[in-house]
Amino acid sequence: MLLTPATADRFVLSEVDHAFARDPYPTYALLREHAPLCRQPDGSLVLTRYEDIRAVMADPLTFSSDKRIDFKPRFGDSLLYEHHTTSLVFNDPPYHTRVRRLLGPFFAARTLRQMEASIGRMVDRLLDQAAPRGRMDLVKDFALVIPLNLIGDLLGLPWDERQPLLHWATAILGALEPVRSAAQLAEGNAAVEDAKAYLRNLISRKRAAPPRPEEIDVLWALIEASEAGDGLTELEILHNSIFMLNAGHDTTGSLIANGMDLLFRHPEERARLGAEPELLKTAIEEMLRMESPLQIGNRRTVRNTRLGDVAIPAGTYLHLVIAAANRDPRQFPDPERFDVARDPNRHLAFSHGIHTCAGNSVARMEAMLAFGKLLQRFPQVRPLAPAVRPHRARFRVIESLEVELGPEA
Template identity: 50%
Template sequence: MTVLDLTDPPAGFHDDPYPAYRHLLEDCPVCWQPDGSVVLSRHADLDTVYRDTRRFISDKRDVFGPKFGPDSPLYEHHTTSLVFNDPPLHTRVRKVMVGAMNPRALQQMEPGLIRLVDSLLDAMAEHAEVELIADFAGAIPIEVIGNLLDIPRDERGPLRDWSLAILGALEPMLSDAEMARGNRAVTEFKDYLRHIIEDRAANPGDPETDVLTRLMQAEGEGLTEVELYQNCIFILNAGHETTTNLIGSALWLLDRHRDKRAELLASPGLIGTAVDEFLRMESPNQIGNRLTTQDVEFHGQTIPAGTDLNLMIGAANRDPRVFDDPNTLRLERRPNKHHAFAGGPHTCVGLTLARMEGRIAVERFLARFPDYEITDGAVRGGRLRFRGFARLPAILKG
């Protein structure tokens, strides 16, 4: 019997995976799955995999073909987007995104982000009870990423549901209904983007601040139409889900650890290291993947070429070999070499933007509602790969 079967996790795993993670870290650093894939959980092992792009690749065509069907919308999306690709496509698309998220561009974004957060806080202040995901955490990245691609504000309504359906298809086990929902979301997303891309072709934006214009200009340098559409979808999905989870989990952690909330209120300068500690403790992305290109060895076990590796980020971020007292929230923790943003050439391109969103959201929320209380009715997202909340009701007491 395997220590952790990702297709059949133990009862309560979605709420609290950390006992299982501790078991992996201590007793089963190479955990074979019934389908022949392997779970790696130790921090050093993930670091090795992230840095070695020769033996461990991101291309998932051989894995996603049987999973989604080679002619499906989900297969087209997840084999074309940045995260599951290697050079040369990865290099071209990443260069575009990095250029659009340079320090000057992010500095220009900050005042608008502050205005957005304050407007959400103003709206919540009018209600005795609020829902922190829909009313706050989930509303922030939709606006930020929508602005990056300059998508009309009144057309952003479907983005969250599409994102959840497409990313949810990456779970180890899918029902027929979930598969159909994911495929439909990709198709509808492409239809949605078509008129936006056509309009931008006729009326280009400022490539210094408009990522879509930058991507379209890159199309002439080797980015195909399919790659353009699918990476627009990827940007909207990736920027939304992870940042929503970061903000929601941060507020949940500070409610569970009231002493740490008081510490942060007394020393607001800790917000920078605090955000990284929230990312470590409750990593928005819990599982990454790579594929072995040759036989490799970990902990005396040979893993054959062509093996799908499940990289347990949530476990690695609590590895006691790297983090002192790893299950304790330490707002001032330094160093904090967590893997929440992966590593190596595939380090999350939006990490600086995500940190900025988390910092401003948590900082201004606490300043406005220092005595908030999360009430009964919190609902986890219910997925293994992404950790966060679907609902997080609260009383603000501001």
């Protein structure tokens, strides 16, 4: 259905089509202006204004992340249900706080510095491999490979065992889409089963041959904490590890692919970045704002509350459209303009409050290395065909983006 200002309040998130998935922003602009708390047929609300969404993210006591109620009808008694309801992102304190505290040290600046050199070498290797061909699929040969290996390093996965991670991430996160098929659910469940079996086996191998103390290995740290009695159960370790494998993979790949796509579509901003490479930091924030990898988050009210002058009863499910908040003209001057020097830029791409993305510094570091090295070595890289986007609304994904590298600088 074509929405107009008069019909914006009839928008139904669970019925969005492929055209919407390709370009959801005009619809989100209509909602933001004419139906900012848009009621859905199931009683839930779609929120699109920056101020409302930030306020929800800031108040976990009123707006819960616990998904047990919402995922039961969707996933039944399945492995997807077990997985999503055990990962920290879909839980409230005190469980959330416990997991977050255990993960904290791995996202500290010192650990990042330790990983930076090895990720830099990996980016160089990927470009070395593509150089003789003169072209690559920016998504499959570059954007997804970098986070795949970073997460592999972080969790201490042997090099030659990382290939299934991409499929697991796509299958498990794909099942969270507002529009999904029975086949997608079956695939998601099978992926959780495979990932659990793999990690169980890896844990027993690590127990038999523990990693060296100086090696970064989140999985091993979680195992050691649980053996010391202040950690997680084995099931909690498995699901939080699977969550991290997924959370850091598709999203970071999507930042790199969407970021390059934005530069291709805005040659004047790309030229500006070429002339002033020190703008890369603000350019990456602008990419996160314009094409937020996670476009929609959720919360449920646990008590009666209000947003502005609208009363919201306890038990209301909320869809937080981060992608719409990040283009709200009340927060961002000229929000449809891609401005590589935009500052300030308080986007919500990494959420806000207690669930702020634990991996945000890691993702920013990967993006700095990926864009920095690619653009420096191949300043004339250009697309050979438009980006291919799948039918997904929750995640802003590019499936494939063929590029010609051009001459080396």
